[in-house]
Amino acid sequence: MATMHEESTEVDGITVDRDVPIAMSDGAVLRADVFRPTEAGHYPVILAMGPYGKGLHLADGYPANWRRMNEAFPEVSEGSTGRYQNWEVADPEKWVPDGYVCVRVDSRGSGRSPGFMDILTAVQTRDFYESIEWAGVQDWSNGKVGLLGISYFATNQWQVAALRPPHLAAICAWEGFADHYRDGGRHGGIACEFVRGAQARQMVTVQYGMGSRGPVDRNTGLPVGGDVDLDDDTLRENRRDLYAEVQARQLDSEFYRERSADLSRIQVPLLSAGNWGGMGLHLRGNVEGYLGAGSELKWLEMHGDTHFSPFYNDRGLALQKQFFGTFLKDEQNGWLERPPVELLVRHPGEKFEPRFEHEWPIARTEWTELHLCPETMELRTSPGASGTLSYDPLREDLRFSLPPADHDREFTGPSALKLRISSATVDADLFVSLRLLDPDGTEVTFIGSNDPKVPVALGWLRASHRRLDAQKSEPYRPVHSHDRIEPLVPGEPVDVDVEIWPTSIVVPVGYVLQLGIGGRDYSNEGTDFENAMYTMTGVGPFTHNDPVDRPAEIFGGTVTVHFGAEASSYLLLPAIPAS
Template identity: 25%
Template sequence: MAETQIEFDVPAEMGDGTVVRADVYRPGGTGPWPVLLARLPYGKQTPMMGVVLDPLAAARHGFMVVLQDTRGRFASEGEWEPFTYEESDGYDTVRWAAALPGSNGSVGMIGGSYFGNTQWMAALSKPPELKAIAPMITWSDPDDGLWTRGGAIELGLTVPWSLMQGADTLMRRHATDLDGLVNGITGLVQDFDGLASGGYGELPAGRFPAFARHDLPELGYERSRREPEWAASCTVAGRHGEIDLPAFQVGGRFDIFGQGTLDNFTAMRRAGRSATLVMGPWTHTNWRHVVGDVNFGFGANSDFMGMRGRLHDMQFDWFRRTIGDGEAVEPDAGTVLLFVMGINQWREETEWPLPRAVDTDFHLRADGRLTREPPSAAEQAEEFTYDPMDPVSTTSGALLMGGGLLNTDEFRPGPLDQAAVEAREDVLVFTTELLTEDVEVTGRVLAVLFAATDGPSTDWVARLCDVDEMGVSRNVADGIVRVRAATPGEAAERVVDLWSTSIVFWAGHRIRVQVTSSNFPRWDRNLNTGEPEESATTARVARQQVFHDPARPSRIVLPVVPVPAPPTVGRPWPPTPGRPGTTAGHAGDTEPHGTPLLTSPR
């Protein structure tokens, strides 16, 4: 086979004259070939490309690959403004890539996170040569996981991401000033390295001081508040009906954009588009089978997929059907492949959410109980004190901090032991009795709290946990809601969206719910004063109450799916000896009889 030919820094002129550059990988031979395009701000030769697209592997599969630095980044010219130009530049780039020598005229786009969103933006611009997209681990509404969540700032993502992107900005700014460059980069690195040890605590959170110190573009929260109309530059929600393309979407249960992936999928389906979904137990940067401190079985690994083969090969096969011969070929109607935690198995579905799931109330009760039965008589409210200067520390979850942006153990994503969190006096804990049968929860989880605060503003955080046979509590899903205009002392219904999950709580386990008012530094602290985040710098202590009586039945709503007979093989019981509390089963290595979701080439 002839060797892949690589052409570096190939220029493309955008509509306003700005030149952006791409590396082009051509398979051996004469072509023509379909084009796979990725547009990213992280450097087109960054090692992270291998997670979402190996260009040499794609070339071996018969695709011409184009990896482009977005405007104002690395080899590309122009000013770096996150998101601003991705729709127009996406249109120009698709048309340019389709006309490159060796192209068959059909373009598919692939990538994750920021360059998952560049696909959606290009699709909205409607270049005629774009035939299919494969967005991975990306958002739908930037105010549901990118900039904010439930009204609270995604500080744990916004701050390190903005500082990291600032390095290239400073190198461009001081290209002819060595002293300025050294001083600028030194200060930037100091701020970045100091985040975990206290830098996150700078105020005001909504006008983060480090961005002003270095004069850097930030992820977009601050700009979107100053210029609300600008948020459309990276918003997909509400626009799916404008996109008439098939989409292959990949997400993770512990990814910061996990719900965005699901929302994009369901919106495409509602719009009548062909959409395929793969949802693993993964984080934003870890698609292996050990996530947090849980081993989900080797079958959970994206290189294995429960004996289906590599996820990348599934995508290549799908792209062959959609862009392979120069004409758009309608792919399969679309299928859903979900990883069910607990039993650690991939399961094929035809819909999301699952129509057979039944929303089931589990009530918060006195003495820390969690029951299906609602309170039948008055029960004393639970109380705690929330001090913004002593917030509950972020301990895992669907986040992008440690292991992705910060090299720190305390900010690892995924399921981790919650003992330190649950030992705090400002965290309420509600737990079921031992389960006598397996309980599958697959779908969107909501906490409905009847709660009061003595201040004008506060936050409510809820977390769903699985407590194993040894009493170790691990997080499954969580969420936050910011109350900006509370009436002091008045109980009101507050709904906390915990996003979606898929897990079987085994018989012998317990289901647990935590309720508190902070999860810092993932989400910024509510200072309880009612002042805007853009200017608030002083804090007050809040006294919180959570009610659970017949008139105010605080509860968590779990989408319970009828559980079939237990599998005869693969159930990880008893737990493999080793680190205390580690679930290390092998159910993910086996599959029930059935047809694979997607047949990948061997």
């Protein structure tokens, strides 16, 4: 039944149905905007559901990102007025003319959908399922629904695909995490502060009930956060404090499992698109999502650049349309002949070399143990001297360098660091980085998904979480169980394995790859630009500075790395031989 704000308009061959009600089985009603061809017919559906406000224009909510994307890729605005652009979802003006219907749903408690805001829960996943099934039986639908979107709009795809909605035909999870604990909530057991800022910046501002105090939809003039004004106390009562939950839950638990996907249950064709510079949230999830999905037809693509440009630029759009054309339109467009893995192999200077592979990790990988040599601070293929090196974890780190070679060297894949350490206290947080230095010794950084200057790779581990899941771990990809806390005995050495998230880098002649080991976030000189949502020093919003989670009296104690015949400390790198 229509509400006073449910309406339809037609502009340039696109019919827009706004605030369409979708009734949930428990009586809740979600609101959706539907963009469809004006000409009657049965069309495949591209659907997304999330908490960022379907009526918030990308340029209004994220002006710096909008400007940077259009400056770097003017093609994003070619063939589109941009009037319907929305954060991290498809531009209808690029899809509807090709015979698709685009549906955007405000998730429960967000935008113009009433309810309790509690993201990525079983309730919300069921809402997503029912929204897919609603879209699959509408008069304008051909019965095939595909899911497309970045970040949040990718993460919940893993979850709902595991429920196997009958009308779900394919998913494209673009830079979206899969494991709520390991990929974003707690890196190696260390609380990541991202969700606290993201909830305040991007969700609370468009929560249902913000009404006239929130942003306005530039196309309708209506409040993005619903037509009612709720007071601050009521708004707080209508949402879960996500970061408080992360603070309270040091170990993996049902809270994190509910917000993670059972990847093995996914059966639909899928394309997982990850970003080498996505350290801190999505990179690991795109690889693990691809590996863990039960789908017979699945593809992995890995790129670079920002969090949004590769999704909207011509290359990304063509990739998405070829994929969905195959599974939503039954097109014979060559996608099924495509190898399962495409890697944009990264070189310094934001240069990428596309290359297809048949598996991940790459079968021809030469797993290379580079030993940490304390006498020279080098990485060598043979062990160095015995001894120890100590550091103040909150003020300094240790640096070990791989000497330059007379030929280019490629490292593409997951990495791991094995160490024997001791601490002056009962615990230690290990922050690991891989950096690239040019022949002058200056660090070379890369455009990352959420920071314009990121290193080659990052890894984290809380020493008291060192226990491995033996069934899931590989030498190149340690997986920690995070099911118990095992305090250190001050001064007593223990062996730890640190997972370093996947990467790709070609180290040119004369360049140096450097390993950093410390007890604080990687940091560079930082980057300033207008309308920045957070401070950028190389890790974007993925910081770990919470004194509740990391009290200085525990995590500020001196850490010692041990070397010797019985204490082998080495970096395991995925060397790719020259073809």
